[in-house]
Structures are given as C-alpha cells and as structure tokens.
Amino acid sequence: MNELNTLERRGLQSICTPDGNMLIVAADQRNGMKAAIKDAPQGSDAISREELAEVKADLVRHLANNAPAILLDPEVALPAIVDAGVLARNTALVVGLDASGFATEDGLKYTRYVDGVTPRTVRDFGGTVAKMLFYTRPDRQGESSRVAQEIRDLVTACEAEGVLLIVELLTYQLADETAEEYAVAFSQLVIDGAALAVACGAKILKLQYPGSAEACAAVTDVAQGVPWAVLSAGVDHETFIGQVSTAVAHGAAGAMAGRSLWKDSLSINAATREELLTGRALPRLRELADAVDGRRH
Structure with a gap:
C-alpha cells in the first residue's frame, strides 16, 4: 500500500462520512454544468462566467454543504466561494487541477492543468485535497509512459x-477501435489503469464503475489497500446508487458524485435552483451517503 503521511491522513478524514467512507459532491464541471441548465433564455452557450459562478455557489449552499466535501474548480468557483463565506466550515474543499478538454498525441488523450494552478495553489484556496484527471489506456501505456510519469510527478509534488x-482515471475508446471492442475491453482497462496508478504512487483513486461485482473485487485487489471511490459518469441517480452499493460491497471506499445528483436540479433562476436542489438533489445525496456507508440493500 502507498502509505499516507500525517497531513494526507487528515485530508482523507475530511472527505469522509463519520463512518469513514469517502463522499464528495463534484461540481468542478464547467461546460458540462452549463449544459445542465436547460432553462437559460439564450441557451447554455450564453451563460456567462458570473452566472455559472452563482449556480455553483447555490449548489454549495443548498447541496454540498450537507456533504463531507465538495470538489470545485479554480477557474469559475474559486476563490470566490470560499472568500464569500458560502462554503460551510464542516465541508472540506477539494480543488480540481485539470482544465477542460484534452490534448491528443499519437492517438492518446492527455489532460492539461488549469494555468497557474499547482499543489501550493490548493493551499492558497483553502483546500487540503487536490484532484487531477488522467486519461489512461493501460494496454498502450505502461510504467515508463508519459502518463505514468505525470502521475508520479504530481504525487510527489502534492x-x-x-x-x-x-488520482482520477478515465479510460476511453481509441479511434481505431470499434464500440464493441471497447465494451469488451472496458472492465480490464479500469482494473489495469488502477494497477498502473498504484504502481506510480497514487494514494487515493477515483474510478469509473468497472461493470460488475467481480470487476470491483479485482480493482480492490490490484489497489493493494489504496482506497478507491466510484465516479458517477453522468448516469442517473438510481443506477449510480446500485453501482455504489455493489462497489462498496466489494471493497470500494466511497463515491464522488456530480451529475447523478444535480444534473436535473439546476436553473438560471435562483429561486427555482434552491427548490430543485433542496427538494430533489439533497434527498439523493442522503441516499448516496447510506450507500457509501453500506446501509442500503
């Protein structure tokens, strides 16, 4: 197992439920969150940075302040949400380091950092935890690959x-791969990606649901004691609850949920946002907390 130091242990505690399982509301999306605001008069492309910042602030006020932790971006949400006192004192801040989009080289995807954002910036924003997304194809990328070195370097810097x-991992379909071929390979790609990240020093993993109870158990095995959480990947809430329950029963340590909680609970109108977030998204968060703590059967 990649051992946590004292500060990292405190960081892990801050993003967990009282039962010790990870539960983070993900709100670092930018274009994806705009697309979820269906009632913008001129469409999502016309939503300004300031309007999106207000949506994110309300998402924190009415939803994430009821969770152990919130994942926010340093382009729209931070530092304003902290400076304005919106973030509750008992809700930990996770700072996303990855910029929107990706670069492509030799047919492989690579994420980019938000300009000027470093592990030190996480501290400056009031966070104790960072998140970075890495695209992985472990069938093409081993421990000597560029992505492996990028993981090692960031683990060391943090x-x-x-x-x-x-360390968030996303696997993906290659240009020369059919959808059927990718579907067959998917579970093993998630498993092998987890193994690669752990070999590169990762101490916490955020992973796609690998597809089955058996695959979850395999992820737990290759993680070698490194805690891993399931990401929602935009599936509906009930589907995600089932995935989390299965994953937790087979060794996962929690969940990080974004769109499954709030994708149908956003509005350009503040009063409507509050009504939807408190009446629709918040009950989902409470159900998810039960799932990560193994109380939902």
Missing part, C-alpha cells in the same frame, strides 16, 4: 506540499 491527491 506530498511535498502536504496536500492529499485524488
């Missing part, structure tokens, strides 16, 4: 700063 790093 450890030196006393910031806990959540």
Whole structure:
C-alpha cells in the first residue's frame, strides 16, 4: 500500500462520512454544468462566467454543504466561494487541477492543468485535497509512459506540499477501435489503469464503475489497500446508487458524485435552483451517503 503521511491522513478524514467512507459532491464541471441548465433564455452557450459562478455557489449552499466535501474548480468557483463565506466550515474543499478538454498525441488523450494552478495553489484556496484527471489506456501505456510519469510527478509534488491527491482515471475508446471492442475491453482497462496508478504512487483513486461485482473485487485487489471511490459518469441517480452499493460491497471506499445528483436540479433562476436542489438533489445525496456507508440493500 502507498502509505499516507500525517497531513494526507487528515485530508482523507475530511472527505469522509463519520463512518469513514469517502463522499464528495463534484461540481468542478464547467461546460458540462452549463449544459445542465436547460432553462437559460439564450441557451447554455450564453451563460456567462458570473452566472455559472452563482449556480455553483447555490449548489454549495443548498447541496454540498450537507456533504463531507465538495470538489470545485479554480477557474469559475474559486476563490470566490470560499472568500464569500458560502462554503460551510464542516465541508472540506477539494480543488480540481485539470482544465477542460484534452490534448491528443499519437492517438492518446492527455489532460492539461488549469494555468497557474499547482499543489501550493490548493493551499492558497483553502483546500487540503487536490484532484487531477488522467486519461489512461493501460494496454498502450505502461510504467515508463508519459502518463505514468505525470502521475508520479504530481504525487510527489502534492506530498511535498502536504496536500492529499485524488488520482482520477478515465479510460476511453481509441479511434481505431470499434464500440464493441471497447465494451469488451472496458472492465480490464479500469482494473489495469488502477494497477498502473498504484504502481506510480497514487494514494487515493477515483474510478469509473468497472461493470460488475467481480470487476470491483479485482480493482480492490490490484489497489493493494489504496482506497478507491466510484465516479458517477453522468448516469442517473438510481443506477449510480446500485453501482455504489455493489462497489462498496466489494471493497470500494466511497463515491464522488456530480451529475447523478444535480444534473436535473439546476436553473438560471435562483429561486427555482434552491427548490430543485433542496427538494430533489439533497434527498439523493442522503441516499448516496447510506450507500457509501453500506446501509442500503
């Protein structure tokens, strides 16, 4: 197991339920969150940065302040949500380091950092935990690959700063691969990606649901004690609850949920937002908390 240092242990505690399982509301999306605001008069493309910032602030006020932790971006949400006192004192801040979109090289995807954002910036924003997304194809990328070195470098940099790093992995279909071929390979790609990240020093993993109870158990095995959480990947709430329950029963340590909680609970109108977030999204968060703590059967 990749051992946590003292500061990292405190960071992990801050993003967990009282029962010790990870539960983070993900709200670092930018274009994806705009697309979820269906009632914008001129369409999502016309939503300004300021309007999106207000949506994110309300999402924190009415939803995420009821969770152990919130994942926010440093382009729209931060530092304003902290400076304005919107974030509750008992809700931990996870800072997303990855910029929107990706670069492509030799047919493989690579994420980019938000300009000027480093592990030190996480501290400056009031966070103790960082999250970075890495696209992985472990059938093409081994421990000597560019992505493996990028993971190692960021793990080292965050450890030196006393910031806990959540390594998020997304696998994807290649241009020369059919949908059927990718579907067959998917579970093993998630499993092998987890193994690669752990070999590169990752201490916390955020992973796609690998597809089955058996695949979840395999992820737990290759993680070698490194805690892993399931990401919602835009599926509906009931589907995600089932995935989380299965994953937790087979070794997962929690969940990080974004769109499954709030994708149908956003509005350009503040009063409507509050009504939807408190009446629709918040009950989902409570159900998800039961699932990550193994109380939902």
